Amino acid sequence: MDGDELQAQARARVQELPGAQLEHPFGPGWEVYKVRDKxxxxxxxxxxxxxxILKSDPEDAEALQAGHEDITPGYHMNKKHWITLHPxxxxxxxxxxDLVTESYLLVVEHLPHARRPVDPTTFGQDL
Structure with missing residues (x-):
């Protein structure tokens, strides 16, 4: 998979996530996806x-990096909580x-209940 396909796949999954929004706070070279401002x-x-670049549970991040040479610590992010996918x-x-969804749910589960666009414990289970 080349880089354009990698990013296209990630964008396609984001379109299916309730409350996800695209912003450009760092300029045109960066697409930043947020849920409820996170x-x-x-x-x-x-x-x-x-x-x-995705949020990841620290234990999952270690396992993913050990199992895939194209997954490395998060570029310009906390290396324990973020991973980078390379083409x-x-x-x-x-x-x-799955990794995009997991990143989204990690953020959602730390939102106040009233601000959550989905229940992170059951989201996607009815698919």
Whole structure:
């Protein structure tokens, strides 16, 4: 999967997430996706390749980095809580979609109950 396909897959999944919004607070080279004003995904190519930066549970992040050479610590983010997806043939569309969803739900679960667009404990279970 090339970088454009990687970012397109991440964008496609975001379209299915309630309350997700795109902003450009860092200028045109960055796409910042938020839910209720909290960042859960960033897209950029400032590193020379199109990348996707996602929030991740620290234990999951370690396992993902150990299992995939194209998943590294978060670019310009807290290396314990964020990961970066790099383009290659190694990352499946399903894995990208799952990681975007997980990032979104990690942010949603820390929102006050009244501000949550979905219940993070049951979202997606009826699919």
């Amino acid at each position: 960042v859960f995904m960033l897209l950029t190519d400032v590193t020379g390749e199109p990348i996707v 290659s043939g190694d990352l499946s569309e399903q894995l990208i979609s």
